[in-house]
Amino acid sequence: MDLLITHANAEIKLSQLGIYNIKIVDSTPSIEVDRRTVKGRSGYIHDGITLRQKTIKVSGRLAVASLSTFMEKQDELAGWLYGDDPYFITKMHPVQDDLYGFELPGAKTGDLNLLDIPHTAWKYRYKVHISNEIDYSFIGKSAAGLKYNISFELITAELPFGETAPRDVVLSDGVIPYKGTAALSQLEVPYVVELTASASQTSFFLEIDGRRWTYNHSSTPIKEGDKLRLSGVENVIYKGMALPDLNINVRTNYEYFVIRPNPQKQVRYSTDFRGTIKILGFKELYK
Secondary structure, three states, X not given: OEEEEEOOOOEEEHHHHOEEEEEEEEOOOOEEEEEEOOOOOOOOEEEEEEEOOOEEEEEEEEEEOOHHHHHHHHHHHHHHHOOOOOEEEEEEEEOOOOOOOOOXXXXXXXXXXXXXXXXXXXXXXXXXXXXXXXXXXXXXXEOOEEEEEEEEEEEEOOOOOEEOOOEEEEOEOOEEEOOOOEOEEXXXXXXXXXXXXXXXXXXXXXXXXXXXXXXXXXOOOEOOOOEEEXXXXXXXXXXXXXXXXXXXXXXXXXXXXXXXOOOOOEEEEEEOOOEEEEEEEXXXXXX
């Protein structure tokens, strides 16, 4: 395994810092149960579950030629893991499946190092910050140099989910593919539904996964070429980078969209809008 650390303007893999035998263990999200009691009634009334955060434990090994090199590596790793803003991490796994061939005990010596095998990034990443100090434990001196075990923990900074990189999706054929395992709500993830009109219209709807958004304003039609952007908390006609957007909340029913996971890995949508529909910043979330 390997770990890709991505900041706003730079990225690095742990293996590039000389760390090997990397192990990454990501927990399921922690849970808060909201429940209450009623006098004279057995049990509880269930008011919902909230997923709070996910913990990612990382460990590995470092071999260096000298103590001064070790201290340089400490500074370098701390520079990547400690920062003012959250950053993304992505697990990387070997592309080769047959990693562990049969061998007799003692046939090989030394550490198992899989980093010579090409690695690829997993389909989602976590937005995190470090939650404790980096632990270094000296193992001893070997032919490879001074050896240390390294471990640290990260926690999710915002949503307790893995998330794919955002992309824009054009809607077609009445279905939206969604392979995630957690709901994608506009109140939690800032994705935008963009409607570009191909004709003048005064009343229309868009329904995604059972939630229907409507526009109705006979005195102010949407004109051909207009772009409507629906963010869940605000609905606007997009005027471009140079002009302010026109808020149209009062012409709508103030609905927002939630894309929920299901066994079919897709959700349905329907509309009578004349034009094209995109989701800007679409992601898939994984528990």
